[in-house]
Amino acid sequence: MGHSGIFPRQLDMGETMTEAELRKQERMIARKYAERFPWEVPVWGLGNLLLWLSLWPLVFLDILPLWIAFPIACVNVMACFLPAHEAVHGMIARPGQKLRWLNELVGHLSLLPMAMPYRIQKLTHFEHHKHVNHPENDPDITTQSKGPWHAIWQSFVQRQRGKGGVLRGYGYILEKIGRSDVLVDGALYQLTFFASLFALAWSGYAIEAALLWWAPRHIGIAYIQFFFSWAPHHPAVKRGRYDNAKFFKSRVGNIASMGMQYHLIHHLHPFIPLTDTPRAFRELRPILEARGCRFEGDLR
Amino acid sequence: MPIVEFFVRKTLHFMPILFGFLFFGPLFAQIMDRFGLQQPLGLSTLTLGLIIGGAWGIAAFFRGSWIWARP
Numbered sequence: 001m002g003h004s005g006i007f008p009r010q011l012d013m014g015e016t017m018t019e020a021e022l023r024k025q026e027r028m029i030a031r032k033y034a035e036r037f038p039w040e041v042p043v044w045g046l047g048n049l050l051l052w053l054s055l056w057p058l059v060f061l062d063i064l065p066l067w068i069a070f071p072i073a074c075v076n077v078m079a080c081f082l083p084a085h086e087a088v089h090g091m092i093a094r095p096g097q098k099l100r101w102l103n104e105l106v107g108h109l110s111l112l113p114m115a116m117p118y119r120i121q122k123l124t125h126f127e128h129h130k131h132v133n134h135p136e137n138d139p140d141i142t143t144q145s146k147g148p149w150h151a152i153w154q155s156f157v158q159r160q161r162g163k164g165g166v167l168r169g170y171g172y173i174l175e176k177i178g179r180s181d182v183l184v185d186g187a188l189y190q191l192t193f194f195a196s197l198f199a200l201a202w203s204g205y206a207i208e209a210a211l212l213w214w215a216p217r218h219i220g221i222a223y224i225q226f227f228f229s230w231a232p233h234h235p236a237v238k239r240g241r242y243d244n245a246k247f248f249k250s251r252v253g254n255i256a257s258m259g260m261q262y263h264l265i266h267h268l269h270p271f272i273p274l275t276d277t278p279r280a281f282r283e284l285r286p287i288l289e290a291r292g293c294r295f296e297g298d299l300r
Numbered sequence: 301m302p303i304v305e306f307f308v309r310k311t312l313h314f315m316p317i318l319f320g321f322l323f324f325g326p327l328f329a330q331i332m333d334r335f336g337l338q339q340p341l342g343l344s345t346l347t348l349g350l351i352i353g354g355a356w357g358i359a360a361f362f363r364g365s366w367i368w369a370r371p
Contacts (some may be wrong), residue, residue, distance in 0.1 A: 142371075190315070
């Protein structure tokens, strides 16, 4: 839960602040980053989708070799999740604002390469925020693993249907919160995805379907679960506001780790756009240290 | 619509078997074709692909996993 109640906090500069002052200072700094329109999110989300869609005619018309298109498709799936995540949090526009339609459009369309329904992503992600690291109520707890290689392996194992059906984890959570109605989205997306693969396969394009969609989707999901779910929350045991995730220095750098080095900023202040979390982190750092947040590596 | 729901549920329930036959089957066949394999084991590449893909899909359906580990 971080530090409790009434005792003054010692900040790096020797300054002492009460709990109320710390909270006020933190909110004041965080709010500065909520005002900007994140233009990069719709550009990223819709641009990434267009790039992925363009691979298909380019490959079918022999303009682009499949061995070049495959890694591009993998990156497309890896990159499709975060714009939708920003839309889930209403970063482009909140309900009632003029550009809300754009927010929802980006949310729905960005996730197409992953064949993931936006409404399922939205509802389960909110449950993740409400119940971070809870062994039963956090839909992402299935990524809990002993280490990085185990996390990648677990991503593929937990994806298997087991004995419980296709949307085992997310389906369970959606039923628990009384939103099993959105499982229809999951069913429709699955049927469309598989029907597309079957149609391509029987039209003589099975290899193209495998390397532009089926395999990139599996690789992309593993990447997203590793950096977005496992890495910032590992070991995914603590449930306090300031210790349910950590700040960490990734070996692959900020961009390749999807900015998840600063993921705790997102849990603390979900209205801060992803691209602003590094700056917000640097400005909030003394407060975060006073709060007892976890820091791993020399993160700046 | 109950009949649509029934159809959707059953299709998704048996999807591993369908996927094995309808995707992996032609995929393995087209991979064999691309490598120039002709009449492997005396069968057409599609027949062999469907046997391998279909068997894997059936196994995945009953085991609950396409790989040796399962949740």
